[in-house]
Amino acid sequence: MKSNNQSPKFAGPNHRGNNRQKAKNFKKSIIQLLLHLKPYWILIGIALIFACAGTIFSILGPKILSKITTEIILGLSPNASINFVKITTIGIWLIILYCASALFSFTQNFIMAKVTAKTSKSLREEISKKINRLPLKYFDSQSYGDILSRVTNDVDTIGQTLSQSLSQMITSITTLIGIVVMMFTISWQLTLVALISVPLSMFLVMIFVKISQKYFIRQQNTLGEMNGHIEETYSAHNVIKVFNGENKAEQEFDKINNELYTNGYKSQFYSGLMMPMMNFVGNISYVVICIIGGSMALTDITFIASIVAFIQYIRQFNQPIQQVASIAGTLQTTAAASERVFEFLNEEEQPDESYKTKTIKNFKGKVEFKNVCFGYSPDKEIIHNFSETAFPGQKVAIVGPTGAGKTTMVNLLMRFYEITSGDILIDGVSIKDMNRNYVRSLFGMVLQDTWLFEGTIRENIAYGKQNATDEEIVEACKASNIDHFIKTQPNSYNMILDEEANLSQGQKQLITIARAMVENAPMLILDEATSSVDTRTEELIQEAMDKLIKGRTSFVIAHRLSTIKNADLILVMKDGNVIETGTHEELLAKKGFYADLYNSQFTKKHAEIDELN
């Protein structure tokens, strides 16, 4: 159930009918999980011993109980009376036995609960930390939904196996063996009769699992289809309305709904039959035992007690068979889950850099690119041998058409990605020689993708400097033209930003600017606002950014002419590579790509305005 409660937006591949995945390498995954459990091996061992003990004790119960019945029967024969002293002794032993059994299984459960909780917690924690240690490259190819489902679904599956299936497996097997042994001690003839029912039960279980599985998969598929249709209809609600498309949507819905109905009741029917059929087999052996045992008792009346005990065992017999069958399936899923979790945990991390302690003394802000080569994949280099220098306080504009790779420069500067060869030096120190956290602390960053986290506005703004004072925060917000907006909101700076908070794209961007201001890093990386922001807000953003830039070496991903014209250095990018560099004037004089770009835009615009007027 849990997996379905994720918001549809983040539906990972695990979203639909996820319960029957198979591990690619069953053995390896299980071994990995077992190795991870190493600190708990002793505890788990104790728990399993307790589980065995508890089960054995509870299996002994009926047999011992039958001794009381035997005593009673013996007492009923003529000239005898019931030996209550003996019964009391047996009874007391039984009480001890029952209590011990309960205590054992309680302790076992208790230990396993602890082990499960601790393991799940550490797995989740490791995944969470792992996320922050993986190179950004990893996330290029991975969907968020997928990682999310590892944190929740997969860890849950592992947890469930640990808390239930593991001990269940032991108890089931112990019970099965124990019962067979006990039955043999009572009567080998009856036991043989009872054992005939085992393959029959197995066979039935298999058949019903197979049939219901077929319909279950169909049901899941139809459900997926239905989800798709509903999602489409609900999110296109307006369009459907205005185009009077409700009927059509409803017809389609009815079609899927009918299919869902058919597959649904069939899968429910067949899976619902499993229990009654098992019971049926159980009941048949019950009756057969009664008949045969009864016939045998005709010659030995004390045998009645044995039959009663035997019947209790027979009644318990089917349950472990069923459990073992279902545990086999659970183990498969667990293997798949643990495979996914460990696959993630074993991904190659960014190299450890804690030994790099080099810092820049006397910070000036000179950034040098020296023969930089880079490609997102090793076989496809996109930046070839790029060299350029930004001097302290300069503004470097990065321009180029959409998809030209303007963010690549950001990725390299921030060491989100590592350059293939060459070097980037800040005040003469290679960024490779500095700790990556230190490099990042040198830059303030405002991206177009305005990421804010769930928390108060204040917390969001103080993100880069957690000990920022209220004055600093308010000051930054004033400079970012967002103070007024925040103050008009309920709870002002303490307003919680979450999915319900209705902030426009522009307001979000202003907050991210304020965040960068509070951080007060010596250099800046800025991504200008785009078309999703209206012109007046755009102006506010521009103004705030201009304030931010003052006196700092800054790299600006530019969308507007005004930004470019007054930049100290322009990097023109195309198809991933930097193809021209220089100032606005220099570049125009070159009459290259930039000049083309600039002129065509300019003249077209004028022509158009003339035409419209």
Added chain:
Amino acid sequence: MLTLLKYLRIRDWVVITFILGFVVLQVMLDLELPDYMGGIVTLIQEQSSVNEILIQGLKMLGIVAGSVTSTIIVTYLAARVACGFSKRVRRAFFNKVNSFSMEEMEKFSTASLITRTTNDITQVQQTLTMFLRMALSAPTMAIGAILKIVGKSGTLSWITALAIVLLLIVLITIFSFVSPKFKKMQKLTDKINGVTRENLTGIKVVRAYNAEKLQEEKFEDVNQNLTATDLFINRMFSIMFPSMQLIMNGLSLAIIWVGGYLISNGSLDLANLTIFTQYAMQVLISFLLLSMLFIIIPRGVVSGNRIYEVLKTQNKIINGTKTKPELKGALEFKNVSFKYPDSDDYVLKNISFSVNQGETVAFIGSTGSGKSTLINLVPRFYDVSEGEVIIDGTNVKEYDIKSLYEKLGYVPQKSFLFRGTVEENIKYGNENATDEEVINALKTAQALNFVEKLENGLNYEISQGGKNVSGGQRQRLCIARAIVRKPEIFIFDDSFSALDYKTDRALRKALKKETRKSTCLIVAQRIGTIMDADKIIVLDKGEMVGMGTHKELMQNCKIYQEIAYSQLSKEELL
């Protein structure tokens, strides 16, 4: 919640009666078994023949067969009734949502409506199945078994009653502790998802600000909480199962032990003792099942209420009756104000203007100025709070909604395409459009060029949400879809934003030709898009601060000038 039961038809109720009948039959048959077993014990004591035992055994087999047949019938019928029920509820739910206005959609949120349509209805269906199969069988079994033993021995009955009370106390205590934790668990799972998602979506920012530690601490917080809750639940369960086992074992021991004394003083015979042990177990088990029911039902009720909450929602938009087939396209806003029901502030204040057939009106203003809201009042996504919106002389509220929509060609802000071919998507605007009309619409929307380049052209399959065409292409297809409708009034809700300048211009030029008779309402960000409109309305914080042509506004409207200058001096590079 109970009102949902009206989705069971009379036929279903008949079937349910049958189900209940078979359930009772099955339970009664099952309850016969120990009696026969007792019969065998008596036969043994009387030293009867093997034959008699065999006959008794065959009777038992008959009972077992009868019981399993009933169970199969019950399972089948219950599955059909429950699935049929959920099918009808789902259908009603879906149709209800389709009838919602934007206000109601926003109230529930799309994501929540989707989970309600699927998860919650499935939950209710499962509850109903369980209920049908267990609600009657458990009590029947309990009552039947009690009836069987109650005459046999008073003392033993009291012992059984004591065991039941003990069992119930244990169950109730544990569940009163655990069930609130279950809810908490669900919330914490959502939260842990949220924190992880946040870290993932903001991974660059997290790293840029060296805030990995902070994120990990946040995660740790929730993780700690989740683990504690999980541990608590599991510990409660580790108490539950052994204690249940203990009670059951204790009961059978007590019965036999005490039974020994009862037999020795002659108030009980051996056969009855064996029977009693088994029936007493049945009673305990049926109480266990009953308590399970009390766990399952509340969950179903929660889901049921979530469904009912939607179904009972009164539609805000009430359909009118007037139909006006003739096309004109005159539109008038008379002192229109609008505010959301729960808020004090007006989104739009006292807006009045009128448009003649064939005119183009554009709306401009900053984010939050109310442009989109204004335009949404025409198709009644919302209804005005005060004032009137009049089309062709009739208030929009008086129109039959279908005939109102036939007049409109709407292009949404968020371009939405359906799964299906390009052609199907265009024909969504007008099912009867000829091939020529489709091609024409594509041409006008400047979409023909790229459609022809697509694999299979018009038969190119659009994926869900139109993710396999670019934003600009999506937008043009949406425009073509509206054009093929040949509507009286076009509504463009910021529908040119993803187009580059050149396409934008060509499109408007072509559109102008095509829509000479149609009225156009355009919301836009770019001055260039709207400067040739017959009338431009400038909005600021919900109020109309200017109305006129581009030239007029350039002279007399300060806000318009500001917008215009900011754009003219900041031409976009690309």
